[in-house]
Amino acid sequence: MEVQTDFLVIGSGIAGLSFAIKAAELGTVAIVTKKEKVESSTNYAQGGIAAVTGERDSFESHINDTLTTGSGLSKEDVVRFVVTEGPERIQELIAWGVEFTRAENNYSSTYDLGREGGHSHRRVLHAQDFTGREIERALIEKAGSKQDITMYENFFTINLILESKVRGKKPVDGKRENDKCLGAYVFDVNNNVVHTFRAKFVLLATGGAGKVYLITTNPDIATGDGIAMAYRAGATISNMEFIQFHPTCLYHPEAKSFLISEAVRGEGGELTLKNGATFMEKYHSMKSLAPRDIVAQAIDMELKKSGDDFVLLDITHKKRGFLMTRFPTIYEQCLEFGIDMARDPIPVVPAAHYICGGVVVNSYGETNIDRLFACGEVACTGLHGANRLASNSLLEAIVFSHRALLKISDLLPHTQDEIIPIPPWDPRGATESDESVVVSHNWDEVRSSMWNYVGIVRSDKRLERAKRRIDLITQEIIEYYWNFTITRDLLELRNIATVAKLIIECALQRKESRGLHYNLDYPDRNDSKWLHDTVICRESR
Numbered sequence: 001m002e003v004q005t006d007f008l009v010i011g012s013g014i015a016g017l018s019f020a021i022k023a024a025e026l027g028t029v030a031i032v033t034k035k036e037k038v039e040s041s042t043n044y045a046q047g048g049i050a051a052v053t054g055e056r057d058s059f060e061s062h063i064n065d066t067l068t069t070g071s072g073l074s075k076e077d078v079v080r081f082v083v084t085e086g087p088e089r090i091q092e093l094i095a096w097g098v099e100f101t102r103a104e105n106n107y108s109s110t111y112d113l114g115r116e117g118g119h120s121h122r123r124v125l126h127a128q129d130f131t132g133r134e135i136e137r138a139l140i141e142k143a144g145s146k147q148d149i150t151m152y153e154n155f156f157t158i159n160l161i162l163e164s165k166v167r168g169k170k171p172v173d174g175k176r177e178n179d180k181c182l183g184a185y186v187f188d189v190n191n192n193v194v195h196t197f198r199a200k201f202v203l204l205a206t207g208g209a210g211k212v213y214l215i216t217t218n219p220d221i222a223t224g225d226g227i228a229m230a231y232r233a234g235a236t237i238s239n240m241e242f243i244q245f246h247p248t249c250l251y252h253p254e255a256k257s258f259l260i261s262e263a264v265r266g267e268g269g270e271l272t273l274k275n276g277a278t279f280m281e282k283y284h285s286m287k288s289l290a291p292r293d294i295v296a297q298a299i300d301m302e303l304k305k306s307g308d309d310f311v312l313l314d315i316t317h318k319k320r321g322f323l324m325t326r327f328p329t330i331y332e333q334c335l336e337f338g339i340d341m342a343r344d345p346i347p348v349v350p351a352a353h354y355i356c357g358g359v360v361v362n363s364y365g366e367t368n369i370d371r372l373f374a375c376g377e378v379a380c381t382g383l384h385g386a387n388r389l390a391s392n393s394l395l396e397a398i399v400f401s402h403r404a405l406l407k408i409s410d411l412l413p414h415t416q417d418e419i420i421p422i423p424p425w426d427p428r429g430a431t432e433s434d435e436s437v438v439v440s441h442n443w444d445e446v447r448s449s450m451w452n453y454v455g456i457v458r459s460d461k462r463l464e465r466a467k468r469r470i471d472l473i474t475q476e477i478i479e480y481y482w483n484f485t486i487t488r489d490l491l492e493l494r495n496i497a498t499v500a501k502l503i504i505e506c507a508l509q510r511k512e513s514r515g516l517h518y519n520l521d522y523p524d525r526n527d528s529k530w531l532h533d534t535v536i537c538r539e540s541r
């Protein structure tokens with residue numbers, strides 16, 4: 001089937017849905033999403049969304065906190081517009097039906113503001129501890145009410161379609177800016193067929209890549225597909241070495257990726273060793289509420305020193321009633337694993353949580369390929385620099401999806417294109433594999449190699465070791481990809497291997513330690529040489 005639409009939106013998290021709701025005012029929108037529509041990192045966000053709404057807070061303070069956390073690499077103009085446009089976008093979410101927790105009682109006109117690491121004020125709007133679920137619910141409802149939006153669930157985007165490829169010619173002067181994105185090939189997982197989606201504009205809103213690592217807070221969808229497919233198409237990729245490890249993921253043999261929100265520390269939760277001794281005072285004046293890179297590195301060092309498997313997060317000084325109201329999800333989940341957070345400190349470990357790098361975009365979400373936009377976690381906007389301030393990513397997603405829409409409304413009247421015929425997907429005579437175990441082994445190997453050698457603390461030797469392994473696995477995957485029929489597992493494996501390669505390449509480029517990138521061979525920050533982004537672009541072929 002060939003689907004023709006004005007806007008193709010790839011992903012149904014906050015970035016994709018908030019864009020689609022507005023784009024539907026301009027034309028037809030197809031949202032493709034690789035699982036059920038709610039499945040997204042957005043749906044699991046706990047702490048909330050940072051924005052200046054409190055009386056004692058100020059834009060300058062939020063800007064400074066973001067710049068400080070970004071360790072010299074955040075772009076000040078981007079930080080400034082994201083922070084100052086934030087409150088207006090929050091009002092829009094509220095108008096679309098998002099119910100943030102109110103201060104004191106439900107009748108109050110102000111909102112309860114949470115505190116998280118690196119913030120010098122309480123400024124995080126939240127819906128108890130299930131902010132993401134509430135946002136996702138409201139956006140899906142709003143999108144569902146728009147006639148011009150069609151949602152395709154279990155539709156997995158494989159590759160972007162470029163004009164140069166279709167015409168069989170390199171773009172003019174070999175420059176990607178002169179190429180155009182015409183749509184995407186999308187795998188209908190339930191029916192095992194590949195469809196062509198043709199669009200005037202394509203928005204990549206595919207989220208992050210936590211699944212590249214063995215231990216992560218991210219849901220299964222986070223396999224970096226958007227970054228990998230944009231890279232294959234020739235988009236510029238940047239700052240992939242900056243992987244944020246969240247300090248407090250629940251440590252329990254049966255718990256899969258369960259986050260204990262930073263808001264727990266914001267309400268007074270303290271990190272201790274197993275013997276109850278505090279340690280964060282040795283690392284930062286903000287102690288347990290220091291920026292995440294510092295807390296995660298501190299935990300990593302303490303665990304290496306003690307040989308323990310976890311540290312503890314203690315909020316037992318708070319009343320049970322408060323914990324049950326403020327953190328109902330965390331309270332319940334912990335109880336299911338036999339941990340009563342009102343009585344027992346919670347065992348936690350750091351886990352891969354967020355990727356600050358990604359597809360490079362300008363202030364309007366435009367990539368270097370014509371008609372291809374990106375926003376949300378897949379994009380590298382310049383907001384986060386070398387480290388993301390807590391709860392700034394939901395904010396970034398809504399500010400950039402709005403700006404992308406503004407740009408597209410300007411461009412749309414000038415896009416009366418000839419219809420270039422797009423060939424259907426070519427399966428190249430692939431047969432079904434009787435060795436799918438190879439795929440699952442390679443999944444494990446990529447994720448373990450990244451965890452062991454490209455984790456919180458790196459060295460050139462470890463990075464080289466990871467590179468050798470990923471190169472080898474990549475060869476096997478390519479062979480497998482061309483010979484056997486595609487499956488979701490295989491497509492995701494190909495993408496996590498590509499993202500792993502990009503992370504390692506950026507990490508090897510940066511010969512210093514900054515923000516989320518800590519290399520034992522270059523333990524200091526070096527502003528004279530490294531006050532710039534790492535950049536990777538696949539040559540046009």
Ligand code: FAD
Pocket residue numbers: 010011012013014015016032033034035037038039040041042043044045046047048049050131132155156157158205206207208217218219221225226259353354375376377378390391392393394395397
């Ligand atoms: P997502 O919400 O991840 O959505 C991506 C979408 O793309 C999904 O629908 C997915 O199925 C789809 N997709 C991916 N690949 C394909 C493909 N190949 N084809 C088709 N569809 C595809 N940030 C905050 O600011 N505050 C918080 O409190 C917070 N808490 C968090 C808690 C957890 C547990 C996690 C994991 C993250 C948290 N974050 C938080 C980060 C934040 O949730 C994400 O950065 C943000 O939600 C990303 O939104 P997005 O729209 O870019 O991507």
Ligand code: SIN
Pocket residue numbers: 045046047048260261262263389390391392393
């Ligand atoms: C959290 O609730 O700790 C997550 C916040 C974030 O990732 O921004």
